[in-house]
Amino acid sequence: MMHYFTDPLLRAPTIASMLICLTTALIGVLVFLRKESLLGESLSHATYPGVGLGLLFSSLFISSESSFMSVFVLLFAGVTSLFALFCIRVLQKRLRVPADASLGLVLALFFGIGVTIASRMQFTHTTLYRQGQLYLYGQTATMTDEHILIYAVLLLVVALTVFLFYKELLTLTMDPQFADTIGMKTSLLNGIVAFLTVGAIIIGIRSVGVVLVSAMLIAPAASARALTQSFKQMLLIASLLGALAALIGTILSLELSYTLYALFPEEKPSIPAGPMIVLVSGGISLLCFAFSPTTGLVTRAIRSFKFRTKRREENCLKAIWKKGGTVKTSDLIDFGTHRQIFRVMRLLKREGWVKPLGHGEYKLTSDGTKRAKHIVRLHRLWELYLVEYLGIGKERVHCSAAEIEHILTPDVERQLNTLLHNPKLDPHHQPIPSGDLL
Amino acid sequence: MTSYYNPYTNLNFIEVIGLFFKRLFTGSLTLESLASDEIQLLVLIFISASAAMVGTFLYLRKEVMLANAFSHTILIGIVGVYLFAGEEVMQTGLLPVRSMFVASVFTGVGTAFLVELLARYVRLQEDASIGLVFTTLFAAGVILLTLLTKNTHIGTAIVMGNVDGLQLSDLKLAFWIFILNLVLITLFFKEFKITTFDPAFASILGFSTLFYNYLMMTEVSITAVGAFRAVGVLMVIALIVGPPFIARLFVDRLKPLLLLSVGIGLLASLSGVALSRHLLTTLGTPYSTGGLVVTLIALFSLLSALFAPKRGLLRRHSS
Numbered sequence: 001m002m003h004y005f006t007d008p009l010l011r012a013p014t015i016a017s018m019l020i021c022l023t024t025a026l027i028g029v030l031v032f033l034r035k036e037s038l039l040g041e042s043l044s045h046a047t048y049p050g051v052g053l054g055l056l057f058s059s060l061f062i063s064s065e066s067s068f069m070s071v072f073v074l075l076f077a078g079v080t081s082l083f084a085l086f087c088i089r090v091l092q093k094r095l096r097v098p099a100d101a102s103l104g105l106v107l108a109l110f111f112g113i114g115v116t117i118a119s120r121m122q123f124t125h126t127t128l129y130r131q132g133q134l135y136l137y138g139q140t141a142t143m144t145d146e147h148i149l150i151y152a153v154l155l156l157v158v159a160l161t162v163f164l165f166y167k168e169l170l171t172l173t174m175d176p177q178f179a180d181t182i183g184m185k186t187s188l189l190n191g192i193v194a195f196l197t198v199g200a201i202i203i204g205i206r207s208v209g210v211v212l213v214s215a216m217l218i219a220p221a222a223s224a225r226a227l228t229q230s231f232k233q234m235l236l237i238a239s240l241l242g243a244l245a246a247l248i249g250t251i252l253s254l255e256l257s258y259t260l261y262a263l264f265p266e267e268k269p270s271i272p273a274g275p276m277i278v279l280v281s282g283g284i285s286l287l288c289f290a291f292s293p294t295t296g297l298v299t300r301a302i303r304s305f306k307f308r309t310k311r312r313e314e315n316c317l318k319a320i321w322k323k324g325g326t327v328k329t330s331d332l333i334d335f336g337t338h339r340q341i342f343r344v345m346r347l348l349k350r351e352g353w354v355k356p357l358g359h360g361e362y363k364l365t366s367d368g369t370k371r372a373k374h375i376v377r378l379h380r381l382w383e384l385y386l387v388e389y390l391g392i393g394k395e396r397v398h399c400s401a402a403e404i405e406h407i408l409t410p411d412v413e414r415q416l417n418t419l420l421h422n423p424k425l426d427p428h429h430q431p432i433p434s435g436d437l438l
Numbered sequence: 439m440t441s442y443y444n445p446y447t448n449l450n451f452i453e454v455i456g457l458f459f460k461r462l463f464t465g466s467l468t469l470e471s472l473a474s475d476e477i478q479l480l481v482l483i484f485i486s487a488s489a490a491m492v493g494t495f496l497y498l499r500k501e502v503m504l505a506n507a508f509s510h511t512i513l514i515g516i517v518g519v520y521l522f523a524g525e526e527v528m529q530t531g532l533l534p535v536r537s538m539f540v541a542s543v544f545t546g547v548g549t550a551f552l553v554e555l556l557a558r559y560v561r562l563q564e565d566a567s568i569g570l571v572f573t574t575l576f577a578a579g580v581i582l583l584t585l586l587t588k589n590t591h592i593g594t595a596i597v598m599g600n601v602d603g604l605q606l607s608d609l610k611l612a613f614w615i616f617i618l619n620l621v622l623i624t625l626f627f628k629e630f631k632i633t634t635f636d637p638a639f640a641s642i643l644g645f646s647t648l649f650y651n652y653l654m655m656t657e658v659s660i661t662a663v664g665a666f667r668a669v670g671v672l673m674v675i676a677l678i679v680g681p682p683f684i685a686r687l688f689v690d691r692l693k694p695l696l697l698l699s700v701g702i703g704l705l706a707s708l709s710g711v712a713l714s715r716h717l718l719t720t721l722g723t724p725y726s727t728g729g730l731v732v733t734l735i736a737l738f739s740l741l742s743a744l745f746a747p748k749r750g751l752l753r754r755h756s757s
Contacts, residue, residue, distance in 0.1 A: 032563075032566055035565055035566075036565070037563075037565045037566045037568075037569040038506075038565045038568065040569075041506070045672065090751070095743060095749065096749075097683065098497075098500045098502075100500050100502040100503045100504075101497050101502045101679055101682075101683060103502070103503060104502035104503055104506055104679045105502075105679045105680060105683055105739070107672070107675060108672060108673055108676030108677075108678075108679065108732065109676055109680065109732060109735065109736040109739065110736075111597075111673065111676075112672075112676050112728070112729050112731075112733055112735070112736065113732065113733050114729075115598050115670075115673065115726050115729035115732070116725055116726055116729030116732070116733045118598075118729075119598075119724070119725050119729050120725055123723050123724060124723065136594060137580065211576070211597055211672075212577055214569060214573060215573030215574065217569075219570055219573070219574070222562055222566050226560065256585075260585070270584075271585070272580065274577070275576075275577035275578070275581050276577070278574060279581060282570065282573070282574030282577065285570060289556075289560045295560070297559060297560065
């Protein structure tokens with residue numbers, strides 16, 4: 001894999017793509033948190049006429065081989081994109097068009113004009129047209145070392161702006177009204193954010209393409225959001241994930257294209273880089289959504305499964321203790337299916353809390369007895385607390401206690417005990433086991 | 439199929455329109471004798487009329503960006519059709535009408551479902567959820583389609599459309615989509631109207647807003663499928679949102695809005711095709727017809743936004 005960073009032909013696409021996606025992902029965090037993800041979609045499509053115009057304009061005085069052509073393309077793309085932003089604001093503010101309609105209108109109209117320009121170039125400037133098409137889905141394979149330089153400079157500018165205005169951006173993103181109140185120049189800052197957004201988009205179109213660059217604004221930010229709560233960490237994680245997606249996506253698209261080319265040499269098929277990077281990025285998001293330590297769907301499912309197991313274990317222990325310490329598995333059928341009970345018994349045996357006596361009979365060990373008494377203690381403490389302090393009738397406290405006995409921490413237990421003056425009896429005049437069991 | 443003789447060769451803008459109406463009214467427009475310009479024109483007319491009808495309601499319901507999402511994810515449905523339809527389709531590139539309908543309904547409902555899923559279970563904000571779902575699915579669609587057809591240019595055709603490649607089967611598809619939209623909207627006009635303007639009142643009266651919402655989404659999805667070969671997945675948004683936007687600058691009531699939108703759509707299609715032929719005749723350069731239609735809509739939008747009597751930007755500030 002190292003040859004993707006050292007080989008003179010491969011390193012430019014790989015490194016430039018990573019720089020590009022890192023920048024886009026960085027700004028994506030701002031866009032994402034400002035809930036303007038679909039604005040990115042409109043602005044990115046609005047760059048397409050700019051790409052055509054930039055190519056035509058630069059062809060007047062530079063040879064079409066020069067990589068500085070891309071500078072002109074970026075410039076013109078930026079201008080049309082900013083103009084699109086202006087149109088969206090006019091539509092929303094002056095013409096009172098709903099936000100979604102103005103975004104959709106600008107997106108489609110600008111793109112249509114771009115297509116018209118491109119269709120004209122197809123017959124008059126065929127080489128330029130081909131170059132323009134590369135921006136549609138992004139084409140990394142033709143990048144050179146100069147591109148690395150161009151995009152490194154752009155990344156530096158964007159990153160420096162974010163770094164310099166970090167405090168202001170944070171305030172503006174999280175609480176625009178507060179930013180206004182403490183006298184920040186919000187309109188200037190909003191302008192900077194607009195410039196950064198357009199900047200990120202025009203940087204992104206070379207690698208990911210006009211059609212899909214908004215994905216690189218959204219996906220890494222959304223992934224990062226699933227992993228962290230902090231703005232600073234979000235910026236870091238999103239940029240890293242963006243660069244990672246670019247790396248994997250570029251390599252996959254190159255490898256797949258080579259494979260296809262070897263299989264079908266006459267059709268010259270090639271996989272565009274943009275969709276591959278976006279797909280990888282979407283995949284990363286999916287993984288983050290599933291396995292995020294705090295909010296992940298799978299993580300949450302595992303946590304909930306563990307809790308249910310623990311509850312079943314504790315309920316069984318309690319039941320065995322109440323039945324006098326020895327029990328047949330068939331007596332525990334209230335707490336789950338046969339298999340579930342069997343599994344719980346195996347877990348309890350491993351903890352050393354029960355001992356099997358054979359023929360499906362189990363006996364509590366002394367450790368198990370302590371554990372069971374402790375659960376009963378928590379249950380009865382809570383019942384007492386509800387009756388004494390919240391004035392709930394003692395016939396209605398059992399269900400709540402049966403739930404919370406699995407959740408109460410030793411800390412809460414201690415506090416309840418102090419609050420209730422080390423009680424001996426619960427509201428139903430049952431003894432509360434003493435606290436020094438564990 | 440059609441003969442290779444095309445009566446529209448070397449005509450200018452006015453002559454194209456004149457000839458079209460002459461042939462329309464003298465009844466010489468039979469399915470067998472359609473010239474390629476006429477196929478383009480009729481497809482665009484049916485598509486833009488459908489898009490304008492559906493678009494008017496979408497515009498009022500503030501759901502335009504969802505249409506954007508649909509028009510992207512349709513691609514996955516089309517990949518599905520390619521996968522199941524087998525070799526014959528791969529070679530000709532023509533997709534059977536019925537499977538296209540099924541695919542569009544499935545992807546439409548599927549997209550709405552996925553967006554909902556991410557928003558509810560991952561607690562992702564709605565806009566990011568839409569954006570993430572359709573871009574990722576679209577990317578997957580482009581890659582799969584490139585792999586399946588081994589055609590590098592397929593991606594370009596998807597977003598740009600290819601009016602010149604239209605055939606009689608596309609016309610039939612566009613026609614049936616138009617009829618379907620027309621029937622559904624005439625039949626459920628009252629229901630759509632009430633669920634659009636006052637969903638709460640509608641559900642009190644016992645109309646299922648959910649049902650009409652999904653019905654509308656299905657129509658959008660089907661319209662996007664019909665438009666995909668002609669104007670591509672992106673420019674159909676212009677046909678959906680452009681005409682109602684322009685019409686809304688002039689009128690306030692729903693029925694006039696609907697009619698005016700359809701009229702603007704028709705006008706843009708007709709003049710787009712005529713302009714495309716005109717430019718080919720006078721300059722010898724073929725322009726993308728779909729692109730020209732959208733450019734015309736852009737022009738109409740700009741003019742109306744500036745000069746609309748009551749709402750235009752240049753209105754007298756007396757009102």
